[in-house]
Amino acid sequence: MIPAAFDYVRAGSAEEAISLIGEHGDDAKFLAGGHSLLPLMKLRLAQPTVLVDIGRVSDLSYIRDAGDHVAIGALTRHMDVETSDLLKQHVPLLAHAAGHVGDPQVRHRGTIGGSIAHADPASDLPATTLALGATYIAQGPNGTREIAASEFYQGFLTSALEADEMLTEIRVPKMNGAGWSFQKFNRRAQDWAIVGVAAWRRNGDSGVALVNMGSVPILATSVSSALAGGASIEDAAAQAAAEAEPQADLNASVEYRTHLAKVLVKRALTEAS
Amino acid sequence: MTMTEDAPARTVLGQRLLRKEDPALLTGEAKFTADLVVPGALHLAVLRSPYAHATINSVDVSEALAAPGVRAAYAGAEVAAMFTGPLPCAWPVTADMKNPAHFPLAVTKAAFAGDGVACVLADSAAAAKDALELIKVDYTPHEAVTNLEDALSDRVVIHDELGTNKSYTWDLKIEETEGQVDAAFATAAYTTKQRFIQQRLIPAAMEPRSVLAVPQPFGGDMTLYSTTQIPHILKIFVAVLTGIPEHQMRVIAPAVGGGFGSKLNVYPEEVLCTALARKHKVPVRWTEDRSEASMSTIQGRAQIQDIELAADADGRLTGIRVRLIGDMGAYLQLVAPGVPLLGAFLYAGVYELPKAYDFSCTSVFTNMTPTDAYRGAGRPEATYAIERSMDALATEMGIDPLELRRRNFIPKDAFPYEAFTGLTYDSGDHDAAATVAAELMGYDEFRARQAAQNVPGATKLLGLGVSTYFEMCGLAPSRVLASLNYGAGGWEAATVRVLPTNRVQVVTGTAPHGQGHETSWSMIAAEKLGVDPADVDVLHSDTAIAPYGLDTYGSRSLPVGGVAIANACDGVIDKARQIAAHQLEANPDDLEFSGGVFRVAGSPDREMPLAAIAWAAFTAHDLPDGMEPNLEHSTHYDPPNFSWPFGTHMCAVEIDTETGQVEVLKYVAVDDCGVQVNPLIVDGQVHGGVIQGLAQALYEGAVYDTDGNLKNSTLAEYLVPAASDVPPITLGHTVTPSPTNQLGVKGVGEAGTIGAAPAVINAVVDALSGLGVRDIDMPASPNNVWHAIQAARASTTSSTHGGSQ
């Protein structure tokens, strides 16, 4: 449980962090809450040579009403997302999902930006923001750009961020009273989901995304199209795994995981209706 | 001996006193091995084989030696030469048992992934770890043996020098007349035949293993601090293996954070740190990582059990046949071969059985982490097999599983009961325990609710599981252990001294690591001597302070060590009586002792409190002629019998058939451990034990791939349930004192674990029985439950199509 040797620098602002990362090159990494990165380093599965600590870039910890969407700073901790009145009012699905990340200790350290940048298909917030049609703001040496959640996840633990880009903000459209559900299926309360579903419905519209059903968070577009076409919940849920590429692991065979996705989507749609 | 002799009313025993050790543990004041600060200590790191089975062609440590902070680096062969022999196995169960040489670091072959092959000593743990990456080992990997039956075929042999993977076969066949077992099966009205798999479990004590060896280079003494359950046994073996004379070897187990059997061993790192500290004349320390712990600390269970029952038309057992394959892992650890034997006497559970019993166990080597005793050691496995089989028998007969058990219980008035094995069960009242459990569960109401809910098409199914058990514990009469070829005895030592100011020191040979001995032993001494438990201090786990002892495992500490303390108190009271009689000028036989005061019978004003006697014994101004000063008594107690706690557990579950999720709705544990010294501690032991058994049933299992790699070495993957996953547990107790010791006590440390797994799985199978599920592999994870349902549905469908049952 001792990581390989590394250097550590602390950034005071996003600009400083980006220039430090640029300076130290490919083996440098941002450190936010450290709750994904440090476990990997302790197992020596990640061996960055420099950590650029952005944990104290406090001006990136905010939750703001931005009209049609809510803007969340990348350094906002899960606990703040979970307990935000603004989010509870306008994006209750996200606040609720954040309350299901790990345990209280994890939620006090981990950040929404770290969770999304880490791009773990088994994590709750990437799929949830994907279902909600969020936009992520990346800042690099040459300025900022917007990346749609649907374009962001490119492979296992791989995102559209360049090595010298920092995720600074998550923009989540307001749900405007949509029905919603978050289904997290696991064996112990603090675990990652074996399969998870984040879903919302409003009139004919819907968004359904799956946790841990492939190498990236999966947008279950077939379910939404089926619903838009007037299919019953049962029939729409049967399409749950259409876009998924589930893998077997210690907790689930491919067959079981596929089945579970259908059951959970059915339950989610029922709850969201 | 009766319970009430001399002690009409207990004043201390039976109270729910808070544990006196807890404030220090909870505030961080208690020091664990890794907390000890010793200037100048070097850190050991062990390079572990990534292959489960590989020849070691060469080990090159030169680059590691050149790394910053590194003081030394060794390969296996060099290390082996530092010892008088390989690591010990103390339980050669048969004369022809095969036992491969197990060196602290592998020399010619790595036999499991995690087997140490080289080591580094460095100024810091980080430098030592970093240097491991610079060691070059040339391996020739071989096919790994991970399947027990495949191992037995000797297709691939792990230890070349043995020529076979089979370690031993141990039989226990008991018949009045030859052929009785076969006859029982031939004439049985009902038979069952099942195979159960006891998956491998990782003990996962909260505190990982940690070792610190501190030499005194000029005096030759060595102090070894280790997170061990067995400081006394460890001292002897480390002395023998390193050549340090035993009188110069001291072992201390500081605060120890759990063991469950996993710290009941002589581990490579313990002898390595000692030998290297001696060689380099500096303290040497080592603390394992969690994933290192998963790979290199012993694992538990790991058996294949084939069990057959024969029963008459009423369901009364007439014969039992058991065939076990025990997975020893790569080497034989300290008591591993004996683990199946500890269960061998219990495959008839708490039931009457004629002498028609045929047990045989064959143990094999595999390329996986070595196994050894894990909470319950052999008895949870045996209880699982018989209790699952009793449910199968009840199903076959179409009767209620609790009713079947009642028909077979050894009746209360038959105790002490000589069982078919020749062992005598000290006391028991199984019907009472079952009745209390059924009441607490609301057995009949639940059955009614179940019948209403489990209708065809229901997706939430209710199940109720029962298990009854005997915990043969309190290791143990030394002569019985001798008959099983165990390498040591089963006595325990105690010294009780009343200091001049009437404060009491109890010195015990038990080695607590979470059980609360300091509290319980204080209570025993306080009860006997009439002092306040707060005025008693318990000294333990340091071989210089408590030189004799056989340590803590096998639910032995109270029925052996606790009784030894009570006996030592009697010795103190005897001596105090002589002093009091002398000073009061009375006949010793006329003195009554209660509440810490001796009184002359019939003249209540003539009295002498223990405090005055302690002072008198200390000043020695006026003692009876020939009497030695001071008030102290030492004793060594060898119990006449095992102790036989028992009980009934019941579990109610609801299963979501769509997801396979098992929810435990209610868990009832009724345990009878005889007289309870501290019911609060008993409850804690049962809670923890039940959760550990439930964990085997629903959560845990070490998974190896066919290459012998452990797939779940972190606590993110190996699912030890946390507080939030634990269902409500309803406890009940019956109290049937043990007649074999003066306190009437029995052990309780393993009881919960023994009773729990079969209760849970019986409930799961009961819930799913309507779907045609007859058995399920542990852990009954959602994935396994769902697949079992699918398989049952598929076979029901195909057999319907085939037109047969």
Ligand SMILES: Cc1cc2nc3c(=O)[nH]c(=O)nc-3n(C[C@H](O)[C@H](O)[C@H](O)COP(=O)(O)OP(=O)(O)OC[C@H]3O[C@@H](n4cnc5c(N)ncnc54)[C@H](O)[C@@H]3O)c2cc1C
């Ligand atoms: C015991 C435990 C249980 C957990 N359970 C869950 C769970 O149930 N569900 C769940 O979703 N998650 C779970 N997590 C993960 C947790 O949510 C992490 O906190 C989160 O995934 C990562 O956030 P972080 O701030 O800790 O990121 P870090 O660990 O600091 O960083 C993660 C990665 O993202 C990069 N990064 C971080 N911030 C930025 C940024 N602003 N811009 C660019 N790159 C960045 C880092 O360089 C690193 O590569 C668990 C973690 C633990 C330790």
